[in-house]
Structures are given as C-alpha cells and as structure tokens.
Amino acid sequence: MNDTPDAPAVEIEHLTKVFRVPSLRKQTVLAVNDLSLTVGRGEVYGLIGPNGSGKSTTMKVLLGLLHATTGKCSIFGRDSSQVDSRKDVGFLPENPYFYKHLTASETLDFYGRICGLTKAERRDQSARLLKLVDLEHATDRRLAGYSKGMLQRIGLAQALVQNPRLVVLDEPTAGVDPSGSRQIRDLILALKEQGISIILSSHLLEQVQEVCDRVGIIYKGDLVREGKLEDLISIEDQTEIILKNASPALLEKVRALAAGDSTEVISIGRPRTTLERLFLEETQ
Amino acid sequence: MSRHTRNLLIAFVILISFGYGRMYLEEPMAKDMVAKHYWPDTMSMETRDKVGQLGMTAALGGFRSLVASIMAVQAFTHWDAGRFDQAIAQYWVIVQLQPRAFFNWFQGMQYSAYDKTHSFKFPEDEKQRADWVRKYNEAVAEGADFMLGAAKYLPDDYRIYGQLGMLHAQKFIPEDWCKAAEYYRMAAACPDTKPYYHRFSGYALAECPGKEQEAYDLLRATYDDNIRFGSVISYLNKLEEKLNIPQADRIPERSKIK
Amino acid sequence: MNDDQETQAAAPAENRTGYSGPALATESKAHSMFSPSRIWALTMHTFTQMVRMRVFYFLLFFSAAIILVAFMFLRFTPEQELKLLKDVSLGAMSLFAGIFAIAGTALLIPKDLEDRTLYTILCKPVPRFEYLLGKLLGMLVLIFVSMLFMDALFCTVVGVREKILVKETADAYDQELAKFPERGQNESWKEQREEALAAITNYGLRWDLQAAVWAIFLKASVMTAVTLLVSTFATTTLFTIISSIAVFIIGHGQHLGRSYFLSGAPEGGFERPLAGVIAIIFPDFHLYDIVDAVVSGEAVATTLLLQMSGMTCLYLLIYTAAASFVFSNKEL
Numbered sequence: 001m002n003d004t005p006d007a008p009a010v011e012i013e014h015l016t017k018v019f020r021v022p023s024l025r026k027q028t029v030l031a032v033n034d035l036s037l038t039v040g041r042g043e044v045y046g047l048i049g050p051n052g053s054g055k056s057t058t059m060k061v062l063l064g065l066l067h068a069t070t071g072k073c074s075i076f077g078r079d080s081s082q083v084d085s086r087k088d089v090g091f092l093p094e095n096p097y098f099y100k101h102l103t104a105s106e107t108l109d110f111y112g113r114i115c116g117l118t119k120a121e122r123r124d125q126s127a128r129l130l131k132l133v134d135l136e137h138a139t140d141r142r143l144a145g146y147s148k149g150m151l152q153r154i155g156l157a158q159a160l161v162q163n164p165r166l167v168v169l170d171e172p173t174a175g176v177d178p179s180g181s182r183q184i185r186d187l188i189l190a191l192k193e194q195g196i197s198i199i200l201s202s203h204l205l206e207q208v209q210e211v212c213d214r215v216g217i218i219y220k221g222d223l224v225r226e227g228k229l230e231d232l233i234s235i236e237d238q239t240e241i242i243l244k245n246a247s248p249a250l251l252e253k254v255r256a257l258a259a260g261d262s263t264e265v266i267s268i269g270r271p272r273t274t275l276e277r278l279f280l281e282e283t284q
Numbered sequence: 285m286s287r288h289t290r291n292l293l294i295a296f297v298i299l300i301s302f303g304y305g306r307m308y309l310e311e312p313m314a315k316d317m318v319a320k321h322y323w324p325d326t327m328s329m330e331t332r333d334k335v336g337q338l339g340m341t342a343a344l345g346g347f348r349s350l351v352a353s354i355m356a357v358q359a360f361t362h363w364d365a366g367r368f369d370q371a372i373a374q375y376w377v378i379v380q381l382q383p384r385a386f387f388n389w390f391q392g393m394q395y396s397a398y399d400k401t402h403s404f405k406f407p408e409d410e411k412q413r414a415d416w417v418r419k420y421n422e423a424v425a426e427g428a429d430f431m432l433g434a435a436k437y438l439p440d441d442y443r444i445y446g447q448l449g450m451l452h453a454q455k456f457i458p459e460d461w462c463k464a465a466e467y468y469r470m471a472a473a474c475p476d477t478k479p480y481y482h483r484f485s486g487y488a489l490a491e492c493p494g495k496e497q498e499a500y501d502l503l504r505a506t507y508d509d510n511i512r513f514g515s516v517i518s519y520l521n522k523l524e525e526k527l528n529i530p531q532a533d534r535i536p537e538r539s540k541i542k
Numbered sequence: 543m544n545d546d547q548e549t550q551a552a553a554p555a556e557n558r559t560g561y562s563g564p565a566l567a568t569e570s571k572a573h574s575m576f577s578p579s580r581i582w583a584l585t586m587h588t589f590t591q592m593v594r595m596r597v598f599y600f601l602l603f604f605s606a607a608i609i610l611v612a613f614m615f616l617r618f619t620p621e622q623e624l625k626l627l628k629d630v631s632l633g634a635m636s637l638f639a640g641i642f643a644i645a646g647t648a649l650l651i652p653k654d655l656e657d658r659t660l661y662t663i664l665c666k667p668v669p670r671f672e673y674l675l676g677k678l679l680g681m682l683v684l685i686f687v688s689m690l691f692m693d694a695l696f697c698t699v700v701g702v703r704e705k706i707l708v709k710e711t712a713d714a715y716d717q718e719l720a721k722f723p724e725r726g727q728n729e730s731w732k733e734q735r736e737e738a739l740a741a742i743t744n745y746g747l748r749w750d751l752q753a754a755v756w757a758i759f760l761k762a763s764v765m766t767a768v769t770l771l772v773s774t775f776a777t778t779t780l781f782t783i784i785s786s787i788a789v790f791i792i793g794h795g796q797h798l799g800r801s802y803f804l805s806g807a808p809e810g811g812f813e814r815p816l817a818g819v820i821a822i823i824f825p826d827f828h829l830y831d832i833v834d835a836v837v838s839g840e841a842v843a844t845t846l847l848l849q850m851s852g853m854t855c856l857y858l859l860i861y862t863a864a865a866s867f868v869f870s871n872k873e874l
Contacts, residue, residue, distance in 0.1 A: 063665045065874045067287060083575070083669045091665035097657035099587075101594035113583035114666050116574075158662060168665075287871040292775070295864040302860040303822030306853070307800055310826050313849055314797055320843065322835040323828075349834045350633025353626045360618065385838040387621050478737070480730045513729060 007077030009166045009197035010039035010062065015071035017057050017221075031057040033221040034071070039199050039214075041165075044192050046212035047201040054221040055201035056094060059170050062199075063091055075166060087115075090159030094171040096151060100144035104135050104154050107143060108161055115162035129157035133187065149180025156187060167191060169200040173207055185211055321384060352381040352388065359395070368400040372426065379433060386441055389434035393447060397427025397455055417457050424455045442474035446481055453488055461491035465499075482506065483516060490519045496526055507535060514539060575669060584668075584676020589683045592646055597684070600641070604634050604692055612699045620707040620738075624745040627703060628837045631696045632754055635689060636833070639762035640790065642685050647769035648782040650677050660874060671866035674770065678862055681766045686759060693755050697747060704746030711738055744839050753842035754833045760854040761830035765790060767861035768825065774868040793827035796820060825857060 015035045021027040032054040039045040047055045060066040062073045064081050078085040098107055105126050112122035130136050133153035143151065152172060159167055172188070173181040188211045191198060202208050208215055216226040243250070251268060258265050317323055359374035375392030382388055400423045407416050431448045438444060449467035452460045468485035471477055483506055489499035500523040507516055518539035523529075611630045618626065654660035663673060715735045718725065725731045769786040776782040799820035802813070830850065832842060 060661075060874070063661070065661060065664060067871065067873060083667055086665055087667045089665060091662060093658045093661045095658070096662060098659055098662070099591060099657075101591055110583065110587050111662070111666060114580050114663065114668050116577065116580065116667075155662075162666070288873065291867045291871045295867040298860060298864045298867065300822055302856075303824075306826075306856065307804065307821055309853065309856075310797070310829060311800060311804055313829060313853070314801075314826070317829070317832075317846065320846070321840055322832050322842075322846075347633055347636065348831075349629045349837050350636075353629035353633075356618075356622065356626065382834055382838060384835065384840070385625070387619065387625070391619075391622065478733060480733065 007074070008038045009041050009043065009076060010037070010045070010199055011074045011077075012037050012058070012062065013071055013073075015058065015061060015073060016069050017054075017061055017066065018069045030221055032061070035218070035221070035223050036071075037216055037223060037226065039166075039197055041197055042192070042195045043214060044188065044198045044200070044212045046208035046215040047199065047218055048203060048205060048208050048215060049201075049218035050203055053218045055218055056170055058218070059091075059168055059199070059201060063089065063168060087162070088165045090162070090164035090167045092152070092155045092159045092167070092169045092172055094174055096155040098143050098151065098154065098158070101142060103140050103142050104130060104146075104157075105139045107154060108157060111158045111161045117162065125161055125163075129160055132160075132190075133157045134183065147180075149176045149183070152176050152180065152184060153187075156184065160191075164196070166197045166199070169198065171202055172200055173202070173204065181207065348381050352378045352385075355381070356388075356391070359391075363395055363399065366403060368395055368403060371395045372400065375430070379430070383434075383437040386434060386438060386443060389430045390443070390447065393427040393430035393451075396430065397424045397451055401455070421457060424451055427451060427455070440474050442471040442477040442481065445471035445474065446478070446484075449481070449484060449488065453484075459491070461488045462493075462495065464488040465492050465495065479511075483511065483513070487515060487519055490523055496523055499523055500527055500529070504535075512537070577672070580668060581672050581676050581679065584663075584673060585679040585683060588650065588677050588680020589687075592642075592680070592684045597642065597646065598688065600638055601688055601691055604638060605695055607634055608696060608699055612703050620711060620742045621745045623707065624700065624704065624742070625837055627700060628745075628751070631692070631699070632751075632758065632833045632837065635692050635696070635755065636758050636761070638692070639685050639689060639758055640765060642688065643681065643762040643765040644769050644783060644786045644790070646684065647677070647681050647766050648773055648779050648786060650681070650770075651773045652779045652782075655874065664874070670870050671862075674774070674865055674869055675862060678766060678770055678858070681770075682763055685762050685766065689755060689759050689762075693752070696755075697751070700751070701747045704742060707742050708739060708746075711742060748839075750836045750840070750842045753847055754836040756847060757830045757832050757850060760850055761827055763854055764825055764827070764830075764857045764861075767858045767865075771861045771865040771868070774865045774872065789824060790827065792820065793825045794831070795828070796824040796826045797828045799824075800826065829853065 013036050015032055016030070017032040019029045019031055021029060035054070035058060037045070047058065049055055057066065061068050062075070062080050064083070064086065067081065073080040075085045076088055080086075099110075102110065108126040108129060109122050112125055117125065130139055133156055135150060135153055135157070138146070138150060143154065146154065156169075156172070159169070169188070172184050176184065185207060188198060188200070192211070198211075200208070200212070214226070214228055217224050241254075255265055255268070355374050355378050359371040359378070362368070362371035362374065372392060372395050375388065375395060379388045379392060401420050404416060404420055404423075407413055428448060428451050431444050431451070434441070434444045445467045449464045449471060451464075452467060453464035465485050465488035468481050468488055472481040472485055483503070486499050486502040486506060489495040489502065492499070499519070503516055503520050503523065507520060517535065517537045520535055521537075521539050524534045608627065608631045612627050651660070654663070660673075664670065712735075715738070765786065768789050769782060772785050772789075773779075773782045776785065799817035803818040803821050832840075832846075836842060
C-alpha cells in the first residue's frame with residue numbers, strides 16, 4: 001500500500017484531456033485544460049460550471065474511466081488509474097439507471113460482493129444504508145419501478161457500500177424534485193459529519209452553496225475560480241439585517257442611522273423565501 | 285501511440301499468433317475426424333462432389349442435418365400427394381447434405397424404385413407395354429443409382445448391396461439374376477453382415493445361366509453347415525436335377541416348393 | 543409515481559440516523575488483483591440479468607417445437623421419425639445456443655455503458671478483465687443451464703418416442719405372426735424382426751447424443767467469446783451482431799482455407815495467402831460439427847470430446863485475453 005497518511009483525498013495535477021473526434025481530418029476537442037485542484041481529507045468540494053464545461057470528464061479521469069492526455073490524478077496518494085485506488089472511492093454517476101432487474105437490496109448485495117464484503121457485512125450494510133437513504137419501504141421492489149429521486153438515493157447507497165473515504169457525486173440532484181434534492185443534500189451533510197471527503201459536480205449554485213467547503217468554477221475546460229465558499233459569495237461591502245415585527249417607525253430610524261453614518265441603504269423589504277423552501281412548505 | 289492503440293496491437297498479435305499456432309492442432313484433429321467418419325471424406329471424391337460437400341458445409345454451418353430433415357418432410361409431402369419426381373429430386377439434395385446417413389439414400393431409392401414404379405398403371409393395351417417397361421426400368425435404375433451413390437460414402441455397408449441385389453432380383457424387368465448374385469455376394473462379404481445374404485447369392489446364382497455349379501456348391505455347403513431352410517432345399521433339389529448329381533450325393537429332403 | 547413515498551421521504555432530516563459505517567473487513571485487507579468471488583458475483587449477476595430479461599421464454603418455443611415434431615405422426619419409417627426428432631431438437635439447440643451467444647453477449651457491454659452501470663462497477667475495485675470474465679462466464683452459465691433444460695426434455699421425448707416405436711413395431715410383427723404362424727419357423731423373418739427393432743434402438747436414445755449436445759455447447763462458448771471480443775472494440779450493437787454472425791458463418795468454412803493453405807499448393811497468386819489469412823483470423827467451427835454423425839448413428843470417441851473441450855478452453859483463454867487487452871485501456 002502506498003497510501004500516505006498525509007496525502008489529500010484528491011490531488012489533480014495539470015490534468016489535460018483531449019478527445020479525438022472520429023473523422024477523416026484528425027479533429028480534437030479540448031475537454032479539460034491544465035486543471036489542478038486538491039481536495040483535503042474531510043472536505044466537501046464542489047465543481048461547478050455549465051453543462052459541457054468538463055466537470056464529468058474530470059471526474060471520469062479521476063475514477064480511471066478515462067485516461068489523462070497529460071497530468072495525473074491521485075486518490076489518498078495512490079495513482080487513480082490503478083484499480084486499488086478505487087477501494088476507497090464511491091461514485092454516483094449522473095442520471096444512473098442501475099440494473100432495473102434487481103431490487104434495492106439485491107443491488108446493494110451485488111455491489112457489496114464486488115467490493116469483497118462478506119455475507120454478513122453485506123446484509124448489515126444493506127440494512128443500514130437503505131435506512132440511511134430512506135428506502136426501507138422499497139427494499140424488495142425492482143429498480144424498474146423507482147422514481148428518479150429514489151434511484152438517486154439507491155445510487156448514493158451503492159456508492160457507500162464499502163464505506164469509502166471519498167465519495168464522488170456527478171450532478172447528484174439532476175432531475176430530482178426539490179424534496180428529493182433536499183434529502184440528498186442532508187445525506188451529503190451527514191457524510192461530511194462523518195469525515196468523508198466528497199467531490200461533487202453541479203450546475204446548481206444554490207445547492208453547492210449549502211454543502212460545500214470549497215468550490216471550483218470550471219468553464220470550457222479551465223478552472224477559472226477556486227476558493228472557500230464564503231470568500232467567493234460574500235459581498236465584502238454589504239451587510240444584511242433581518243428584523244421581525246419591525247414597525248415602520250423603527251425602519252425609519254434605521255434608515256436615518258444609516259444615512260448619518262454615510263451608509264447607503266440598498267433595500268428594505270420582506271425577505272423572500274427560496275423557491276425550494278416554498279415548495280417544501282406547500283407539499284408538507 | 286495511445287495506450288489503447290498499443291493494446292489493440294497487442295491483442296491483434298495475440299490473435300494472429302494463436303491463429304497460426306492452432307492450425308497445426310486443428311488440422312490433424314480434422315483429418316482424424318474424417319478418418320473416423322464424422323464428416324465425409326472429401327479427398328477421395330470427384331471434384332464436383334467435393335466442391336458440393338465443402339460448399340454446403342460452409343454455407344449451412346452446423347445445420348446440415350436439420351436442413352436435411354426439413355427437406356425430408358417436404359419430400360414426404362410430395363410423396364403423400366403422389367408427386368414422386370419432386371420427392372425424388374428432394375432426396376438427391378438430402379443425400380448430398382448427409383451422405384453418410386444410409387436411410388436417406390434408402391428412402392430416395394424406395395420413392396423411386398418402389399413407390400414411383402407402383403404408380404405406373406399397367407397398360408391394358410399391349411402396344412403401350414414396351415413404353416411402360418422402359419419407364420418402369422428407368423425408375424428402378426434411378427433407385428439403384430441412389431444405392432450406388434451410397435456405396436461411395438459407405439462402401440462397407442451390407443445393406444446397400446443387399447438392396448441392390450433385391451432390385452436386380454425382384455424389380456428390374458426382366459430380372460438380372462447374375463448381377464443380383466454378385467451384389468448379394470458383396471453384401472455377404474461386408475463386415476457385420478447378415479447371414480442370409482450368403483444364401484441369397486446362392487439362390488440368385490441358381491437362376492444365373494452358366495453359374496449353376498457355383499450355386500450348387502454354395503448351397504450344398506450351406507446345407508452341410510446345417511442351414512436347411514425350405515428355399516435351400518428347393519433350390520438344391522432343382523440344381524441336383526439340372527446338374528445330374530448322382531443320386532447317392534443328393535440330399536434326402538424333398539421340397540414341397542416347386 | 544410514488545407520490546406518497548416521495549412525501550414520506552421528505553421527512554425532516556434531523557430524525558434520520560447519521561452515516562456511521564461499521565468497520566468492514568475490506569477496509570483492512572489489501573486489494574487483490576484477482577478474485578474468484580468477485581468474478582463469480584459478476585457471473586451470477588449477468589446470469590440473473592439475462593434470466594430476468596425473460597430469455598428463457600425461448601425455451602417454451604423449443605419445448606413446443608420438439609413435442610410437436612415428436613408426436614405429429616408422419617407416416618415415416620421409425621428411423622426417420624427419430625432422425626427428424628433429433629435433427630429438429632439438436633438444430634433448435636444449436637440455434638438457441640447461437641442466438642443466446644451472439645445476441646445476448648452483444649447486448650451486455652453496450653447496455654451497461656448506456657445505463658452507466660458500467661461506471662458504477664468499474665469505479666469499485668474491479669479490474670476490467672474480471673468484469674469481462676464475469677460477463678463471459680455469466681453467458682456460459684446461461685447457455686449451459688438452458689441447454690441442460692433442453693437436453694433433459696429432448697432425452698425424455700426421444701426415449702418415450704423410441705419406446706412407443708419399438709412397441710408399435712413389435713406389435714406389428716406379432717400381429718403378422720398371429721395371422722401367419724408358420725413365419726415363426728422362418729429364420730430370416732425372425733432376423734428381419736430383430737433387425738427392425740435394433741434399427742429403432744440404434745436411432746433411439748444413446749449416449750452419443752450427449753456428445754452432440756456437449757459439442758453444441760462448446761461451439762456456443764467459443765461464439766460467446768468471439769462476440770465479447772468484438773463488442774470490446776465495436777461502437778454499435780448492430781456491428782457486433784453482424785460481425786459475429788459473419789464470423790460464425792465463415793468459421794464453418796475456415797477448414798477449407800486451412801487445408802488449402804497447409805496443403806502446400808504451389809505458391810504464386812493470392813489464393814494461398816488469402817486462405818492462410820482466413821485460417822488464421824477465423825475460428826474453426828467445423829470441428830464441433832458432430833451432430834450429423836451422431837444423428838446418423840456414428841459413435842463418438844472420448845478422446846475426440848477431450849480434444850474438442852481442450853481446444854475450446856484454448857479459444858476462450860486467448861479470445862478473453864485479447865478482449866481484456868482491448869478493453870483495459872478503452873475510454874468509457
């Protein structure tokens with residue numbers, strides 16, 4: 001084992017991936033360009049960017065599904081193109097379908113088997129993970145009858161079957177309704193609490209904002225910005241005050257105080273609930 | 285060169301080396317299988333037959349036997365409807381598909397020499413009789429051709445010569461007892477043959493002009509071997525008369541069959 | 543779909559137990575590069591997948607076909623009836639085994655890729671050759687199990703039909719004897735009776751039939767390996783299926799090319815090199831064609847079966863090795 005105790009969960013160094021387009025003229029597409037990033041142990045890292053920006057390609061190289069044209073990736077210090085590096089990784093692909101002919105418990109049993117779990121371990125893990133992703137009621141149903149949110153959750157359970165130290169989630173909430181999306185978010189937070197490193201890709205900023213410690217913005221194959229979330233999203237020269245049951249007189253006083261302190265009031269009004277929160281309140 | 289291209293090349297080299305090496309394993313195996321009669325021996329065939337056999341093997345893959353059976357059912361339908369020529373034509377193909385299956389040849393022979401000949405109505409008018417005999421004999425001869433074809437693939441099968449003997453003894457008009465005797469003799473000489481072919485060749489020889497002594501010797505030896513069926517006795521009685529065998533040497537039995 | 547469950551699932555996260563995995567044996571174990579249990583898991587998974595795709599419905603067609611043929615009462619000779627029954631049964635077995643081998647195998651990898659299940663498997667610590675081996679063995683188990691079923695039914699039907707034919711024939715002779723009692727003294731009549739009965743048994747249920755069934759299975763195994771190999775570099779399922787069928791057909795004529803190439807025919811021209819190329823590239827499927835001989839009553843030597851099985855192992859080994867090389871660095 002060449003797992004170094006202080007190695008970061010993920011280290012991507014100068015990764016470039018060029019795809020050849022099958023055609024007579026040797027056309028190529030640059031999917032990822034000299035990308036470097038590090039995900040620390042226990043950190044939740046969000047890779048954000050529009051569709052086709054290179055997020056999935058980066059993840060696939062990290063998981064050994066694609067080969068880097070140049071550069072290298074390592075997982076806990078081990079070269080990620082080697083099979084044994086995947087012992088510590090759980091992956092949830094974008095829009096997974098899984099084997100429709102299997103039930104949820106059979107699915108987890110199968111993935112447990114290929115991870116080398118014993119029978120007792122598979123049984124325990126299956127029960128524990130199905131409870132975790134809230135699919136206990138659908139244990140013996142074939143995945144063919146699952147909704148998108150349920151599939152995403154069984155996908156997450158599958159990714160966790162061998163208790164990986166790193167979980168890679170590609171668009172974990174794509175196509176899932178807000179309640180399902182929120183459930184997945186809660187699961188990610190639970191994993192984070194356990195010290196699991198997570199790298200997730202998304203094009204939904206709001207979601208990334210809620211769970212990630214650090215964020216990288218990828219655009220046309222380039223990592224254009226990277227940093228701590230609060231650093232990236234806070235607007236340095238603005239402060240938000242939220243008051244409850246404030247009288248018009250009080251608001252007028254606040255306005256006057258601000259004016260006296262050479263401060264500009266940008267807006268005063270009722271805070272808007274997010275669309276997601278509204279949806280949840282209405283459906284519960 | 286990308287890693288994938290390199291691996292494709294390695295795979296290609298593996299396949300080519302294996303392909304070259306296994307030729308020397310498979311060729312002796314194939315020769316052995318021909319020697320053990322799993323497949324027809326194409327080497328000893330005439331070019332036309334050889335091409336036919338090889339072509340069919342390639343074209344039909346592992347389904348020769350099935351195709352033969354389906355054609356046999358079609359032939360049966362033709363036979364059932366009295367379309368003997370079509371049934372027989374089908375069988376000429378079937379025997380090419382499965383040349384080592386005796387009963388394909390046998391069935392073709394039956395359709396031709398027996399069923400087709402039976403379908404010819406015997407003419408009342410004597411003038412048409414010569415024509416009837418010609419057609420009749422042609423059909424029997426085609427039946428004999430099936431058996432002669434079978435002999436190319438199954439040279440040691442007594443049934444083939446037995447059937448040929450029977451055709452010459454019973455079906456051709458007029459009978460050719462001399463040929464029948466010869467075929468029965470060949471049948472009797474085959475491995476695993478039936479003992480009656482030896483006697484049959486004696487009966488046929490008895491009817492073949494000039495072969496009476498030979499017939500007598502053969503049947504007398506049979507008799508002395510304690511095989512004393514009615515026919516043996518009746519033929520011996522006749523031959524003893526014909527050959528003027530001294531009374532003392534004649535067999536004591538007298539056949540009721542005249 | 544499942545609205546109530548979805549709502550239920552939206553219960554507050556606070557009530558849920560957190561993620562706290564127990565220590566697993568695999569966490570402490572070093573990863574092994576070759577694991578029979580992993581391969582077996584993939585094998586059985588492939589088998590289950592095919593079974594749940596309802597492939598066994600094919601077997602109902604088989605059953606219906608041979609039962610129909612067995613009892614359709616053609617006025618054939620007993621030998622012909624039995625031959626027809628065996629031809630149809632063994633032909634159908636070849637056909638089903640071939641279809642399973644080509645169509646089933648051609649679908650496996652593209653389907654996994656399309657459903658992205660391939661990603662979830664290969665992202666676990668599963669070497670790619672194990673994945674391929676699992677797929678291959680899964681198909682072989684499927685073909686084996688279906689052939690076992692077909693073989694059992696086939697033997698039962700042939701056995702029953704044989705018994706009926708023997709009885710019918712014996713009865714016919716007995717009736718003749720009742721009418722003409724003097725025939726009981728006629729040796730050649732008695733011999734004919736024995737011969738007729740022996741002919742039926744000779745065409746009836748014999749051990750050699752199992753050799754034919756085994757040869758069909760071996761041929762289908764090689765076909766499975768060929769198809770798997772093609773599917774590792776093919777870009778569409780249709781291409782895989784068409785190429786595999788082409789290999790299947792040319793493979794039955796491969797021996798012609800080989801004999802010609804090895805015969806030492808005069809050099810010059812392109813025929814001999816071409817024959818050599820065909821012999822090298824394509825497998826020899828003709829080697830497995832013993833159905834004809836078996837149906838015609840030819841006995842099969844054990845050594846031949848051993849040789850055949852040995853060649854098959856060699857084919858499987860080499861083709862799977864080649865497939866792993868192609869697949870190991872394929873970009874997915």
